[in-house]
Amino acid sequence: MRTLAIETAEKIGEIVTLQGWVLARRDHGKIMFLDLRDRSGVVQMVGTKALGDARAEDVVEVTGLVKKRPDSMVNAKIPTGSVEVEIQAITVISKAHEMPFPIDTDGYEVNEEIRTKYRYLDLRRPRMARNIRIRSKVVGFIRNYLFDRDFVEIETPILTKTTPEGARDFLVPSRLQQGKFYALPQSPQQYKQMLMVAGMERYFQIARCFRDEDPRKDRAYGEFTQLDMELSFVTQNDILTLIEEMFTKLVGELFPEKHISQSPWPRLAHKDVMAKYGTDKPDLRKDKNDPNELAFSWTIDFPLFNEQKEDDFFFGSGGAKFAPSHHMFTAPHPEDIPLLDTDPMKVRGLQHDLVLNGFEVGGGSIRIHQADVQNKVFDLIGFSEAQKQEFAHMLTAFTYGVPPHGGIAPGIDRFLMTVLGEPSVREVMAFPTSSSGTTSVMEAPSPATADQLSELGIAVDAPKDARPADGDAVYAQIVAGLEEKKMAFENYEHAPVKTSEEAAAVRNTPLHEGAKALVLYADNKPVMVVVAGDRKLDMKAFKTLYKIKDLRMGTPEEVTAVTRVTIGAVPPFGHLFNIPLYMDASLRNNTHVSFNAGLHTRSIRMKAADYEVVAKPTVGEFSK
Numbered sequence: 181m182r183t184l185a186i187e188t189a190e191k192i193g194e195i196v197t198l199q200g201w202v203l204a205r206r207d208h209g210k211i212m213f214l215d216l217r218d219r220s221g222v223v224q225m226v227g228t229k230a231l232g233d234a235r236a237e238d239v240v241e242v243t244g245l246v247k248k249r250p251d252s253m254v255n256a257k258i259p260t261g262s263v264e265v266e267i268q269a270i271t272v273i274s275k276a277h278e279m280p281f282p283i284d285t286d287g288y289e290v291n292e293e294i295r296t297k298y299r300y301l302d303l304r305r306p307r308m309a310r311n312i313r314i315r316s317k318v319v320g321f322i323r324n325y326l327f328d329r330d331f332v333e334i335e336t337p338i339l340t341k342t343t344p345e346g347a348r349d350f351l352v353p354s355r356l357q358q359g360k361f362y363a364l365p366q367s368p369q370q371y372k373q374m375l376m377v378a379g380m381e382r383y384f385q386i387a388r389c390f391r392d393e394d395p396r397k398d399r400a401y402g403e404f405t406q407l408d409m410e411l412s413f414v415t416q417n418d419i420l421t422l423i424e425e426m427f428t429k430l431v432g433e434l435f436p437e438k439h440i441s442q443s444p445w446p447r448l449a450h451k452d453v454m455a456k457y458g459t460d461k462p463d464l465r466k467d468k469n470d471p472n473e474l475a476f477s478w479t480i481d482f483p484l485f486n487e488q489k490e491d492d493f494f495f496g497s498g499g500a501k502f503a504p505s506h507h508m509f510t511a512p513h514p515e516d517i518p519l520l521d522t523d524p525m526k527v528r529g530l531q532h533d534l535v536l537n538g539f540e541v542g543g544g545s546i547r548i549h550q551a552d553v554q555n556k557v558f559d560l561i562g563f564s565e566a567q568k569q570e571f572a573h574m575l576t577a578f579t580y581g582v583p584p585h586g587g588i589a590p591g592i593d594r595f596l597m598t599v600l601g602e603p604s605v606r607e608v609m610a611f612p613t614s615s616s617g618t619t620s621v622m623e624a625p626s627p628a629t630a631d632q633l634s635e636l637g638i639a640v641d642a643p644k645d646a647r648p649a650d651g652d653a654v655y656a657q658i659v660a661g662l663e664e665k666k667m668a669f670e671n672y673e674h675a676p677v678k679t680s681e682e683a684a685a686v687r688n689t690p691l692h693e694g695a696k697a698l699v700l701y702a703d704n705k706p707v708m709v710v711v712a713g714d715r716k717l718d719m720k721a722f723k724t725l726y727k728i729k730d731l732r733m734g735t736p737e738e739v740t741a742v743t744r745v746t747i748g749a750v751p752p753f754g755h756l757f758n759i760p761l762y763m764d765a766s767l768r769n770n771t772h773v774s775f776n777a778g779l780h781t782r783s784i785r786m787k788a789a790d791y792e793v794v795a796k797p798t799v800g801e802f803s804k
Contacts, residue, residue: 181197182197182198182199183196183197183198184198184218184219184220184221185198185200185216185217185218185220185221185222185223185260186220186221186223186259186260187220188223188246188260188263188265189259189260189262189263191246192246192247192248192263193245193246193247194245194246195243195244195245195246195268196243196244196245196246196265197241197242197243198216198218198223198225198241198242198243198244198265199218199239199240199241199242199273200216200217200218200239200240201216201217201218201237201238201239201240201276201304202214202215202216202217202234202235202236202237202238202240203215203216203217203222203236203284204236204284205234205235205236207229210228210229210230211226211227211228211229212226212227212228212229213225213226214226214227214234214240214242214267216240216242216265217304221258221259221260222258222260223260223263223264223265224255224260224264224265225242225244225264225265225266225267226264226265226266226267227244227266227267227268227270228267231267231269231270232270232271232272233272234270234272235275235276236276236279237276237279237283237304238272238273238274238275238276239272239273239274239276240270240271240272240273241270241271241273242265242267242269242270242271243267243268243269243270244265244266244267244268244269245265245266245268246263246264246265246266247263247264247265247266248262248263249261249262249263249264277725279301280294280298280301280798281294281295281298281301281302283301283302283304283305284305285305286305286307287302287305287307287308288603290302291796292606292614293614293618293755293796294796294798296606296611296612296614296618296620296621297620297621297623297760297798298621299610299611299620299621300621303610308607311596311600311602311607311608312608312610314434314596314600315592315596315608317434318430318434318592318595318596319386319592321430321433321434322384322386322407322426322430323386325426325429325430326382326384326409326426329382329422330382331382331383331384331409332380332382332383332384333383333384333385333386334375334380334383334384334385335385336365336368336371336372336375336385336387337365337371338364338365338388339352339362339364340362340363340364340365340371341362341363341570342361342362342363343363343370343570343571347366347391347392347393348391348392348393349363349364349366349390349392350363350364350390350391350392350402351363352364353636353637353638354636355635355636358636358637359637364390364403365387365389365390366389366390366391367387367389367406367408367589368385368387368389368408369507369509370509370571370573370574372385372408372409372410372587373410373509373547373574373585374573374574374577375410376410376412376582376583376585377577377578377580377581377582377583379412380412381411381412381413381583382410382411382412383408383409383410383411384407384408384409384410385407385408386405386406386407386408386592387405387406387407387408387589388403388404388405389403389404389405389406390402390403391404395613395617397597397603397604397605398539398594398597398604398605399594399605400593400604400605400606400609400612400613401613401614401617402613402617402619403613404591404592404593404594404605405591405592405593405609406542406589406590406591406592407542407589407590407591407592408587408589409544409587409588409589410585410586410587411585411586411587412583412584412585413583413584413585414546414584414585414586415546415586416480416530416532416546416586419532419544419546419586419587419588420447420478420532423534423542423588423590424444424445424476427476427590428440428443431474431599435599437472438472438473438474438599439472439473439474440474440475440476441464441465441466441473441474441475442464442475442476442477445476445477445478446464446477446478447477447478447480448462448477448478448479448480449479449480449481450479450480450481450482450483451481453479459538460479460482460533460535460540461479461533461535461538461539461540462477462535462538463475463537463538464477464535465537471601473537474536474537474599475536475537476534476535476536477535477536478532478533478534478535479532479533479535480531480532480533481513481528481529482505482506482528482529482531482533483505483525483526483527483528483529484504484505484506484510484512484516484524484527484528484529484531484557485502485503485504485505485524485525485527485560485561486502486503486504486505487501487502487503487525488500488501488502488503488561488562500560500561500562502524502525502560502561502562503561504557504561505529505531506529506531506543506545507545508554508557508558508561509545509547509548509554510529510530510531510545510546510547510548511529511530511545511546511547511548511549511553511586512527512528512529512530512548512553513527513528513529513530516528517553520553520556520557520560524560529545530545530546530586531543531544531545532544532545532588534588534590536595536598536599537598539594539597539598540594541590541591541594541595541598542588542589542590542591542595543588543589544586544587544588544589545586545587546584546585546586547585547586547587549578549582549583549584549585551575551578551579554575554578555568555575558571593605593608593609596608618758623705623760626705628640651745651746651749651778651779651780651782652778652779653744653778654743654744654745654751654756654777654778654779655777655778655779655782657756657778658751658753658756658777658778658784659671659777659784661753661794662784662786662794665793665794667786667787667790667793667794668786668787668790669784669785669786669790670784670785670786671782671783671784672686672687672774672782672783672784672785673781673782674686674687674781674782674783675781676780676781677748677776677780677781678747678748678780679748680694680696680713680714681713683713683774683776683783684713684774686783687774687783687785689772689774689785691712691713691714692712692713692714692715692766692769692770693712693713693770693772693773693774693785694712694713694714694773694774694775695710695712695713695752695767695773695774695775695791696710696711696712696713696752696775697709697710697750697751697752697775698710698711698717698733698734698750699733699734699738699739699742699743699750699759700731700732700733700734701730701731701732701733701734701738702726702728702730702731703728703729703730703731704730706734706738706742706757706759707754707759707760707761707762708750708752708754708757708759708760708761708762709722709762709763709764709802710752710761710762710763710764710767710795710797711764711766711767711802711803712764712766712767712769712770712803715764715766715803715804716803716804717764717802717803718802718803718804719731721801721802721803721804722762722800722802725800725801725802726762726800742757742759743756743757744757745778745779746780748776748780749776749777749778749779749780750776751775751776751777751778751784752773752775752791752795753794753795754795754797755795755796760798761795761796761797761798762797762798762799762800762802763792763795763797763798763799763800764799764800764801764802764803765799765800765801766801766803767788768788768792768799770788771787771788772785772786772787772788773785773786773787773788773791
């Protein structure tokens, strides 16, 4: 039977079998010390080198005797520090390549694009493993808490209908009904309100939501997770009290080192909080240098409408003056309903935002349950009759007896980011989308095949940034990027060159200093590979190193389509063209690198170390 690392502390004098990864190896003459890591923790093992050649991150099975360490050798920093395993047999189950980055650090110093590319390795680091395990416990706590209070967990559709809700939709084409599209849900808002019509009364879901919005530190691009809730026959106070009690208990049980600075949580009117703090998300911590202080608060009494602007999502829907400050289903204060006809900007909404340490970690409201009020709001925000018909399913449902209802949707990612003190929500997500919009590991989005598009009845025009462009524009983009980062570089203007030899001669620089950029297709996806001017790409070594099944050079047409310039003028910056970049390690022998910069007549020379900082390549040995 397998013994976990953490269990060895209770098995002194027993023969055990452990399975896991080699965290570290230390050699002392003929003796080797191995730290074995599994899901429970780490334990030290000791044996002779003759037993096997296990290296860092190899997967191993070890049989050995658990022995108590001398008091002077106890490692108090780990739970198994009082014991070690004397290795009797070791089997290397699976060898590991050299890691693309260290995983024994917090990882903040590693380029995020590289971390997300190898996310399955990044998740091995203790900080990331802890974050994901804590996330699981938080979700488990929430589920059990709500089950005990008669909530029903219900999944709502992912393939749904596009409706104007305040952000851009992600669209999915339909094969069976060509020319029509599903939308991925920005939230389950309409479904959960119809569940109230269905009589569920207390609904929740750990919901995946999708919004095509620009990323920032507290918002991941594309998708996120929220605790989605809706309740019938409740007041705003009922919802606020439920959430306050749940999160207070959650923090006490799962984050005992944290302390909530104010209880009950302050409830602050929007007008007052803006006047006092200049934001509706005030950071109310008493000591902002205390990483364990949590300051929760509520912001309420928001205006129901904002003045509609040209950049507002609803602009042009009828030339209206008003846009919903929350969303179009938020109920007005009952006493303010007459103002909908006379002075809509003075109407207060029954919206409530949950704030933690200066971040909005949840939002909700009491909803409109009267059809005439809902229609009035649609009119005020300028919806045409055709746009109202997009919500006909809800309006029809509301004619069959709808209870007063309301809800809230705390963000799981943002809550964890704030409580754990992480710099971005991506640090608490297993496989986040990078800031450039690329999905971890999978390198999505990717092109569809001609057969797939044909089956869907779709013809795709080349995107603007993929069409051939004037090389001057690419050159200007490179120069602007270097100047922005204050990188020193030299410009060359010269006769047209198309080979590394010609370029080195015209620049009067060594051939090996040239950074030769090649566009290849690795398993049908474009990648950029950079090798020194005096070396050639070893296709076999590259395939083996990065576990690629099919590798080929891009055709001239493909190179131009991907990079917007012609072969021989391609600069060695994959990020300019949204493709992965790999650099041969031999270029690190250079003090400087030189390269054609979008044109056959213009080159740039810069420090090799600065080039790596800007280009952020994955580095390996694959030239000859």
